[in-house]
Amino acid sequence: MKPPNPSKPLPEEIDAYLLALRWGMLVATAIIYWLVRFPPSASPPPAFLLDPRLVFIALLAYNVPVSLYCLRERPIAAGRPWLLLLSDTVISLGLVGLTGGHLSAFFLIFLIAIIEAALAFRWQTALVLIVLLDTLQLLIFSFLGPQVHAIIIINRFVAFLVFGISAILFGEGTRREEAERQEALAAAERERTLNEIFFELGKSGMNPEKVFQVLLESTHRLLNAACALIALEVEDGTLRVAASTSPHHPPGKALAAVPWPTYDEPLVVTRRNDPAWPSFIRQSDVRQLLAVPLRSATQKPLGWLMVGMNRAFPLAAADRNLLKTLGLEAGLALHNAQLYRREEEHVRELEHFSEMRANFFSALGHELKTPLTALKTLGPSLERLPDLPPETRAEITESIQINLERLDGLINELFESLRLEANMVALHPTSLDVRARIQHNLAALRPVLEQKKLQVETDLAPDLPRAQADPRRFDQILGNLLHNAVKFSPEGGVIRVDAAPEANSVRICVEDAGPGIPPEERERIFDKFAVVSQRKAMAGVGLGLFISRELVRLHGGTIWVEDASLGGSRFCFTLPLATKDTREPPPSPSSGDRHGKSHQAHPGH
Structure with a gap:
């Protein structure tokens, strides 16, 4: 052209x-x-x-x-x-x-x-x-x-x-x-060029990046353009650069909405003082702008192919039809590529869900079979051996009680996850003493900590404010993180708990010295049934972190995982500051220093 x-x-x-x-x-x-x-x-x-x-x-x-x-x-x-x-x-x-x-x-x-x-x-x-x-x-x-x-x-x-x-x-x-x-020669050349472009678009392999590359290269070949960029519409009506040959518009840059009311025909804007001239085109060597809508025959517009020319000339009808055809074909290729990519993502999600479902049923079977086997073994022994010593009978009874509680906890987790997904969980927030609740949860874990010879270090800020939270749900969130830390920490290891105020919230973190979580799996570790590959042998059914995330969200906070200085994982969550002085019921007494750092050493370490 x-x-x-x-x-x-x-x-x-x-x-x-x-x-x-x-x-x-x-x-x-x-x-x-x-x-x-x-x-x-x-x-x-x-x-x-x-x-x-x-x-x-x-x-x-x-x-x-x-x-x-x-x-x-x-x-x-x-x-x-x-x-x-x-x-x-x-x-x-x-x-x-x-x-x-x-x-x-x-x-x-x-x-x-x-x-x-x-x-x-x-x-x-x-x-x-x-x-x-x-x-x-x-x-x-x-x-x-x-x-x-x-x-x-x-x-x-x-x-x-x-x-x-x-x-x-x-x-x-x-x-x-x-x-x-x-x-006639120009028409033949246009047809040949379009066929070459369509062929290259067909070879793009449903890859949007290759579609963008073909469009930019063909635009420069057809128009001898000074610059070209492809901008796709986002949900709020603004544009985002998908590909560009101009350093002024790198990929990913957000652009203002274009002042063009129609998407039917290619537009030609020549004067910079024209209201149709986009504000983000500021290059001095661009004298004329050709804007080609990218759309398929039946779909809404996807965006624009914008071509900056260093000279101004009227666009002939044949050239306008050429650009319109190019826009339709490119829009169709881009639409197909986006559909294909969404289908790929959907397939990956289905595969991931299938894997999580298999892991869930495998873990669920293991979690059910272990206590049921213990109950099946220990229960009849009380009847068959009536002359057992009282100490032995008490140990069997305690073991039966522990396994029944384990089954009850697993069932409660399942029902809790279902209620959270159905938005059926109601919070009862109060002005929560974070320091007291942390010490209360650590005291409840004392027997398990002693059994694994684990050491707990706490670093609670002296000016730790109160949080607006449901006490029972706070214990549930922190308890899940602490139980995970205990489960994955090596015998004789260290668990660190710290809390400090932030801008409008309180941050609580639990750190362990376990195997850690790979960076590529941190995004999905809070998903339902998600299990880290390195922890699969020791993991449960994958509901604890999912429940914790949903409960933190209900409180208006955030939860995340990061690398720990101890070599394992560091889980942190935030809760909003207390807005009213509605005190929660006091927890049971627990040990620890209420004024800053403490160091708990449990017997057996």
């Missing part, structure tokens, strides 16, 4: 044809003078101011450089005929006037200027120039040549005018044929 030529096109060979005509007329003039008008030995008529033989030699000397100029510059086809036309007009008028005027056979040379004017310009301009040239030759020939009858002058004027009009008609026909030929 190129800027249109202001004049109608002419064949590139037109200068060569005119050059052949020039030399043909020169030969014809020589034949007329030397073979028809008088023999070579005769003297020139008295009306001749110059010897025609000298004139012929002068014409030869003039036409040689002119021919070289025409071959090199092609002034007629290139649309720069003024120098050639002026030179030929001066030479032909002067030489014809000095060799007899109306009676001179060198008038054929004057016809070259008329033909050049007829072919080089549109018919209106050409007709004016021919009438002007015809009038000049009439005046100059009458002044320099012999006096002739007026009818001869009129006939010569009319004859030259008719010849000029005929040349104009020939030129217009040639231009029309050349325009049709060039349009």
Whole structure:
């Protein structure tokens, strides 16, 4: 696609044809003078101011450089005929006037200027120039040549005018044929280019990035653009750069909404003060903007292909149709690529869900089978062995109670996750003493900590504020994190608990020295049934962190996991500051320093 030529096109060979005509007329003039008008030995008529033989030699000397100029510059086809036309007009008028005027056979040379004017310009301009040239030759020939009858002058004027009009008609026909030929070639080139683009889009493999690359490369090839960018619409109506060849608009950059009300046709915006000119196009070398909507035949617009041009020109109907077709095809390819990517993500989610479901049922079977096996073994032993010592009977009873509580906890987790997903969990927030609740939860874990010889370090800020939270749900959140820390910490390891105020919340963190969580799995560790691959052997059914996340969200806080200084994982969550002084029931007494750092060492460490 190129800027249109202001004049109608002419064949590139037109200068060569005119050059052949020039030399043909020169030969014809020589034949007329030397073979028809008088023999070579005769003297020139008295009306001749110059010897025609000298004139012929002068014409030869003039036409040689002119021919070289025409071959090199092609002034007629290139649309720069003024120098050639002026030179030929001066030479032909002067030489014809000095060799007899109306009676001179060198008038054929004057016809070259008329033909050049007829072919080089549109018919209106050409007709004016021919009438002007015809009038000049009439005046100059009458002044320099012999006096002739007026009818001869009129006939010569009319004859030259008719010849000029005929040349104009020939030129217009040639231009029309050349325009049709060039349009056919341009249409074929457009079809070829579009086919190549469609082929490349088909090879994009449903990859949006490859679709963007093909669009930008084809745009530069078609339009010789200064810059190009693809901006896709986001939900709020603004645009986001998906791909670009301009450093001013890197991929991912957010753009303001475009001021274009329609998505049906390519838009051409030329003036920077035009309200349709986007505010984010500020490059000084962009003189014109072509905006092509990217849309499929039945879908809503996806965005825009914006092409910055360093020159301004009107967009022809064929070029507009080309860009519209390109936008439709590119929009369809992009829409298909986005659908394919969503389907891929859906398939991955289904695969992930299938894996989590398998892990869930496997873990659930293990979690159910272990206590049920213990109950099945220990329960009948009380009946079959009535003479067991009281201590042994008490141990069996305690073991049965522990396994029943384990089953009860598992069932409660399942029902709790279902209630959270159904938004059926109601909070009863109060002004919570965070320090007291942390110490209360640590005290409840004392037997387990002693069994694994674990050490607990606490770092509670002296100015730790109260939080607005449901006490039972706070214990549930913190308890899940502490139980995970105990489960995954090695025997004799360290668990660290710290709490501190933040801007409008309280942050509580639990850190362990376990195997940790890989960065690529941290995003989904809070999902339902999610189990870390490195912890799968020791993990449960994958509900504890899911329940903790949902409870933290209900409180208006956030929860996350990060690397721990102890080498394992550090789970943190925030709760909003207390807004009213509604105190929770006091927890049972627990050990620990209430004024900052403490160090709990449990027996057996």
